[in-house]
Each structure stands twice: as C-alpha cells, then as structure tokens.
Amino acid sequence: MQDKPKLKFPKKFLWGAATAAHQVEGKTHNQWSVWELENAKSKAAQAEYHYDDVPSWSRVKHQAKSPTNYVSGQAADHYHRYEEDFDLLQKMNMNAFRFSVEWSRVEPEEGAWNVEAVEHYRTYARELKRRGIEPVVTLFHFTLPVWFTVKGGFEKRRNVHHFVEFSERIIRELGTDIRFIITVNEPEVYAFESYWLGNWPPNKTGFYSWWRVTNNLAYAHKKAAAAIHNINRRYKVSIAKNSCYFYPGDDAWLSRVSAHVMQYFQDDYTLRKVAKHCDFLGVNYYLSNRVYGYRIHSPEEKVSDLGWDLAPASIQYVLERLHDKYHLPMIICENGLADGEDNERQWWLTQTLIGMQKAMDGGVELQGYLHWSLLDNFEWDKGKWPRFGLVAVDYKTQQRTLRPSAIWFGKIIKHLREGN
Numbered sequence: 001m002q003d004k005p006k007l008k009f010p011k012k013f014l015w016g017a018a019t020a021a022h023q024v025e026g027k028t029h030n031q032w033s034v035w036e037l038e039n040a041k042s043k044a045a046q047a048e049y050h051y052d053d054v055p056s057w058s059r060v061k062h063q064a065k066s067p068t069n070y071v072s073g074q075a076a077d078h079y080h081r082y083e084e085d086f087d088l089l090q091k092m093n094m095n096a097f098r099f100s101v102e103w104s105r106v107e108p109e110e111g112a113w114n115v116e117a118v119e120h121y122r123t124y125a126r127e128l129k130r131r132g133i134e135p136v137v138t139l140f141h142f143t144l145p146v147w148f149t150v151k152g153g154f155e156k157r158r159n160v161h162h163f164v165e166f167s168e169r170i171i172r173e174l175g176t177d178i179r180f181i182i183t184v185n186e187p188e189v190y191a192f193e194s195y196w197l198g199n200w201p202p203n204k205t206g207f208y209s210w211w212r213v214t215n216n217l218a219y220a221h222k223k224a225a226a227a228i229h230n231i232n233r234r235y236k237v238s239i240a241k242n243s244c245y246f247y248p249g250d251d252a253w254l255s256r257v258s259a260h261v262m263q264y265f266q267d268d269y270t271l272r273k274v275a276k277h278c279d280f281l282g283v284n285y286y287l288s289n290r291v292y293g294y295r296i297h298s299p300e301e302k303v304s305d306l307g308w309d310l311a312p313a314s315i316q317y318v319l320e321r322l323h324d325k326y327h328l329p330m331i332i333c334e335n336g337l338a339d340g341e342d343n344e345r346q347w348w349l350t351q352t353l354i355g356m357q358k359a360m361d362g363g364v365e366l367q368g369y370l371h372w373s374l375l376d377n378f379e380w381d382k383g384k385w386p387r388f389g390l391v392a393v394d395y396k397t398q399q400r401t402l403r404p405s406a407i408w409f410g411k412i413i414k415h416l417r418e419g420n
C-alpha cells in the first residue's frame with residue numbers, strides 16, 4: 001500500500017488541461033493534414049496488425065479500421081467552439097490551459113501573415129485571461145506549414161530563422177496576455193518518430209537526419225527563447241520534455257547500466273542542450289520502463305486503451321531526477337491516458353497527485369499540472385479512436401460530455417485551491 005501524504009499545493013499552482021491545435025481545432029492545412037490524406041487507407045488496412053492485441057480492440061476496431069479515423073478533418077472543431085470549451089475548463093475549476101498556435105494558419109505562405117488567424121489567437125488568449133485562466137502557449141507541436149517542409153523543415157539549419165521569426169512575431173501579437181511559452185513540444189519524440197522510425201511525416205529513417213533534426217530543434221529553442229526574452233524578460237520559456245522513468249527490473253549489472261543509458265538518451269541528451277535556455281522545465285509524463293538486460297519489459301497491472309503500461313506514481317521519480325539534475329521549477333505540461341470507458345482515469349489522477357505531492361515534499365518546485373487532454377482528439381498516426389479527453393467528444397455531433405473522472409477531478413481541484 002502506498003502511504004498517502006496530505007495534499008497541499010501552492011496558492012498560485014496552475015491546474016489545467018492541455019491540447020494542441022492540429023489535434024482539436026479542425027480544418028488545418030499543414031504537412032500533417034496532407035500526409036493524412038495520402039496514408040489514411042493504408043493505415044486503416046494495417047490497424048488490425050498493429051492493434052489487435054490492445055485490450056480495447058473489440059470496442060475500437062470498427063473505428064480503427066475505417067480510413068476516416070486517420071483524417072483529422074473537423075477534429076473537435078475547437079477553432080469555432082473554443083468558448084464552449086473554456087466553459088468546461090471553468091466547470092472543472094481550472095485556472096490554466098495549454099494550447100498551440102497553428103503556424104500554418106498564421107503564415108500559410110512564406111512571409112504572408114494571415115491577420116484573421118492572428119486576431120483569432122489574440123481573442124482566444126484574451127478570453128482565457130478574462131476568465132482567470134492562465135494560457136500556456138506552444139509554438140511548435142508537431143505540425144508545420146507546407147512551405148516550410150518543402151524547404152526541408154527542421155532538417156536544415158538555415159530554415160530555423162523562419163520559426164524564430166514566427167515565434168517572435170506571434171508573441172508580440174499575443175503580448176501581455178501570455179506569460180508561459182513552450183517553444184517546441186517533445187523535440188526528441190518528433191525527431192525520433194519522423195526521422196528515425198519513419199512513423200510520422202516525412203517518414204525518414206536515417207541516423208543523420210535524426211541527428212540533424214534533434215540538434216536543429218535544440219538550436220531553434222535557444223534562438224526562439226532569446227528572441228522572446230528580447231521582447232520582455234518576464235516571459236517564462238521552456239520546451240515540453242517527454243520524460244519516461246527507466247529503472248532496472250533486477251540487480252544484474254547489465255540491467256542497471258542499460259537503464260542508466262536509456263534514461264540518459266531519453267532525457268539528458270536533449271536537456272543538456274536546452275535546459276540552460278529554459279526558465280522552467282515543461283515535463284510530459286506518460287510511461288515508465290522497467291529494464292531487464294538491454295530489454296524493456298514493464299508488465300504493470302493496468303494498461304491503457306493503447307496498451308501502454310500504467311505507472312502514474314512514478315511521476316515522483318521523474319520530477320525528483322529532473323530537479324536534481326537541472327534545478328529548474330517545473331510544470332507538468334502533459335499527463336494522462338487513453339481510456340474511452342473512463343475506468344482508470346480517476347485512479348491515474350489520484351496516484352499522480354500523490355506522486356506530485358511526494359516530489360514537492362522532497363524539495364521539487366512544481367508550479368502546475370496540465371492534464372492531457374481537455375478533449376478527445378486526433379492522436380497523430382493513430383487517429384481518433386484513442387480517447388484521452390477529460391471531456392468525451394462525439395465527432396458526429398460535436399457534443400461534449402464531461403466524463404465522471406472529470407467531474408471528480410473538478411471537485412478535487414476546487415478543494416485543493418480553496419485549501420490554500
């Protein structure tokens with residue numbers, strides 16, 4: 001049995017949820033939406049091969065085998081329904097919200113700035129502030145304007161200045177309604193999936209392109225952070241780092257060394273380059289990995305709809321390790337699970353809160369928790385069947401329904417905010 005600390009969070013703690021433009025807004029035109037149309041049929045055809053062993057398969061297979069699942073299309077139509085969605089944040093007593101600005105909307109052609117789209121995001125951020133909800137804005141969350149990828153995207157160092165210019169310009173536009181900024185979401189995940197494994201656009205599989213993208217994204221963060229600080233030093237800038245917790249499953253020398261090496265490549269390879277250019281550390285936590293020899297095998301009691309092993313309490317060790325190494329305040333920028341039936345979300349959240357509290361009791365400076373996700377959304381190469389939302393979305397009617405865990409979490413947040 002896990003001992004339960006008393007939950008006591010700082011007065012200014014940010015309680016919220018996270019999204020990314022392409023996953024919720026609908027009708028985006030970027031490198032990813034182009035790729036979806038080219039690949040939807042083959043993805044649907046391969047679904048059974050990839051997913052028939054996940055526990056949710058019988059429930060989700062109809063959707064997973066349909067090509068429309070792999071096209072973001074209208075997604076959750078958040079671009080038009082954001083006020084309704086902000087109402088939901090308030091229903092859950094949240095005071096923070098993470099979203100991304102879709103670069104392809106504000107600069108659809110190189111150098112051509114779309115004033116309507118800019119105005120949209122200005123109104124959007126202002127509306128959050130008006131409601132007492134702190135915006136946390138992401139500038140690159142896996143999607144890019146087509147013109148930028150035609151030039152070679154982040155594979156080319158000489159393209160980075162385009163991203164820096166976009167970053168500087170949009171932050172000037174958003175002005176004082178914004179304080180917390182994530183330049184790049186999970187740079188190492190993007191580089192790995194898109195340039196090493198070849199799962200995501202542009203489906204490359206070379207060591208050299210992976211290495212270049214990884215380094216260029218670190219460089220892009222550094223340059224964008226400098227440009228943003230140049231506007232105003234009060235902006236708090238970071239990347240969102242996906243962190244897993246690796247630990248040896250037995251006492252063997254090889255298991256211990258492998259866990260250590262894997263942890264290094266997961267976290268430190270990127271963070272060593274960017275941490276000194278961060279005001280805080282954005283942390284995304286989903287997984288822990290138990291290492292036997294040089295293999296990962298993490299049989300947890302519970303798994304998500306995607307088959308991911310669930311170890312929410314280990315967030316404590318992730319936070320403690322990052323604190324000890326980088327000495328930065330942290331905000332959890334993503335954390336959650338695919339759970340369409342809402343069987344495990346409340347348990348997950350409970351374990352996570354306990355883990356966060358223990359880390360804080362041990363000296364970690366934690367400033368916020370943003371759950372992934374507010375809404376069911378378009379989960380990249382897997383499409384719409386994985387359900388990460390505190391809020392269920394019916395994609396036919398766009399009706400939103402708070403899941404029971406969301407109602408429960410809203411009460412907990414109220415209690416924790418009042419307790420201070």
Ligand code: FCB
Nearest residue numbers: 020185186189242372379
């Ligand atoms: C993270 C991504 C986020 C979402 C979750 C499930 O790696 O940043 O957009 O897809 O995984």
